[in-house]
Amino acid sequence: MSQKPAKPQRLKARLPRGLADRPASELRATDAMLGKIRKVYELYGFEPVETPFIEYTEGLGKFLPDQDRPNEGVFSFQDDDEAWLSLRYDLTAPLARYVAENFEALAKPYRSYRLGWVFRNEKPGPGRFRQFMQFDADTVGSGSPAADAEICMMAADALEALGIPRGQYVIKVNNRKILDGVMEAIGLGGEENAGRRLTVLRAIDKADKFPWEEVTKLLGSGRLDESGDFTKGAGLAENEIAAIHAYLHASVQVDGALFLVRMASPQIDQSFSAIAAYREGIAEIQDMFGLIQAAGYGPDRIKADFSVVRGLEYYTGPVFEAELLFEVKDEKGNPVRFGSVGGGGRYDGLVGRFRPEPVPATGFSIGVSRLAAALKVLGRLDGLNAPGPVVVTVFDKDRLADYQSMVARLRAAGIAAEMYLGSAGLKAQMKYADRRKSPCVIIQGGDEKAAGKIQIKDLIEGAKADEAIVSHTERKEQRPAQIEVDESALVESVQAILARHFPAAG
RNA sequence: GCAGCUGUAGCUCAGUUGGUUAGAGCGUCGGAUUGUGGCUCCGAAGGUCGGUGGUUCAACCCCACUCAGCUGUACCA
Known part of the structure; x- marks a missing residue:
């Protein structure tokens, strides 16, 4: 009986929950996406800015009240002077700090966009991570409804630039002041x-x-x-619930620049209108939609929705939410709604925390990871099937210099290429090239070398030809999609193959 | 946080009322094919049955606790 050797206690390779590695295909796809969003933001005259991952916890406003400790939802640690630092949980609070700190130097209204990772120490779920990417655009220093309207239109343009058809998304708009007014009207005003x-x-x-x-x-x-x-x-009492019902079922009439909101019951309409905050909120949303409609953005792109409630702590006026409307099935056939892929609003108090003067601001944030997942389902995610490099196989191990010089010639012509660096035989090298999604491989054994030739095998064409081939011997004899050319014709022959499979590139 | 469900090979999952040596498919690796990926065939590696304790002659199976995952819900600045 041979005894099983005791297994060495090995470290388990594992990723903390709520975090994700990102393979090449995903990075390429995200890059393509971000480029499209960036283009839209630039077109609107926004400029980029970047701030660090770490801020003072107090700057983020994430200290627990009455306690000397940060909120659990933020990843925090103490500096050597005991000051609390936190990983940013969104891009808005750091922007507020940046603008406040550089207030005199910035041209205002300050229009900027920024992209980056944010962190939340919360229970992760499908489409919810503890590290995720946001892409924000904000206008700081303008209290005009035009700034809010513009942000919404830009959000709509960005989604369309990504290939989401009109009608499959909507930017929903509400106003905190309307909500506050309704609360007051049903007797829920006040601190108590x-x-x-x-x-x-x-x-x-x-x-x-x-x-x-x-x-x-x-x-x-x-x-x-x-x-x-x-x-x-x-x-709530029944009549109060009825008021909420009327509010949620308010009718909105849009006629040119005219934007009318009417509650389902005249009495309720009247009781709401008696509240100053309500009237103010309605006026603001009317102003916004006047501009939005004048710019030609109808309710198929941007519409009022009184059920939108966001960021209760810091939004002060208009609030926005970007929602995807199509439904898809996951691998198990369950319907999945992507729902919200972005949101924003007006946060007039945030910069003002650092400044003597009030500083109005409004912005919008796109949840990049969730949106990428949605685009993948829509089939609008680019870059998933990028080709790999041309692989020059190593046939004779004492002729590495020959192979390396072929690689150099290909690279000089701008063709991604590599020499196989492993130690396996030709068969394994072919498998390697297959996995790398190589368009073709170069083979030169002793016979070819003697004749001044090389073999080029087109792997993409070969895969197609293989469908008709049933036996291994047949394949071996036919060597489908393989050509023999002069050594000197290496670059042009590879270029011809690439041009055939990727006509757009190069 | 609360509640429900689920933890068996890298992945997806079988595993009889508790009974010898825990299986399959896919994947991986090797061979058939010392010079050619995919198709086919053959073979191999890979398991603390999530963990701890208990009941029992005997536990992957029953019980308790615990950990992890999933789903719902709450929270989400």
Whole structure:
């Protein structure tokens, strides 16, 4: 009996949850995507800026109230002077810090875009990571509804530039002041109602996710979900719930520059209109849509949606959300809605935290990773099938110099090429080239060398030819898609093959 | 956080009322083919059955605890 040798205790290679490695195909696809978005932002006159991953926690505003500790949702650590530092959880707070710190030097309104990783220490899920990429554009220093309108139009243009057809996405617009007014109208104004107000707003946010009966439960006594978990409700009275219902089912009439909002019941309309914040919010959204419609962006691209609730802590006026409308099936056949792929709004208080004067600002953020997943499903993700390098196989190990010089000739002609650097035989080298998605391989054994020839095998053509071949011997005899040319014709022969398979390139 | 479900090979999954040596497909590696990827055939490697404890003559299977994953829900600045 041979004894099994004790297994060495080996480190387990594993990635912390909520994080993802990104293979070549994904990097290429993301690059292509980002280029398209960047082009749109540049067209609108926005300039790039970059800030670091790390900020002072206090600058992010992420200290827990009454505690000397950062919010758990941010990755934080202490500097050697004990000051708390955090990985940024979005790109807006760092931008606010940047603008405040460089206020005098920047031309205002300051229009900039930026792209980068952000980090959230939260429970990950499908399409939700602890590190993900955002692509933002913001206008700082303008309180004009034109700035808000422009941001929305730019978001719509960006989605279309990525190949999402009109009608398959929509930019939804609401206004915090309208929401605040409605809260006040049902008696939830004031500091003492902050908790219940939050509960009600969250229930409103669920309006596009749950049917109205479920929202009613959340507004009333509470809701028991299918797993048996109970969510406490806001405890609103029936007439208050009716007011929310009327609000969510308000009609919006659009006629040229005219934008009219009417609640389902005249009494409720009247009670809302008695609130100053409500009137202000309605006026702002009317101004915005006047501009949006004048620019030719109809409700098929940008529309009002009163159920949008975002960033309760810092948005002060208009809020936006980009939603994809198409539904797809995942590998298991379950329907998947991508839903929100971006959002934004006006955050007039954020820069002002660092400055004596108030600084209005508005912006929009695209969730790059989630959008990339959606584009993949749509088949609009480029760069997934980029060809690999031409592989020059090593036949005689003592003639590496010959092979290397072929590689150099190909590279000099701008053709991606490499010499096989492993130690395996020709068969394995062919497999390697196959896996690398090489368009073709170069083979030169002793016979060819003596005759001043090389073999070029077109792997793409070969794969096609193989469909008709049944036996190995047949393949071996035919050597499909393989040509023999003079050594001197290496570059032009490879170029011909590439031109055949990738007519656009080169 | 709360609730439900699931943890068996790199991946997807079988595994009988608790009973010898835990299987398959795919993938990987090798061979058939010392000079040619894909098709075919043959072979091999690969497992602390998530972990710990318990019940039992005997546990992948039953029980308790624990960890991880998935789903829903909550939170998401």
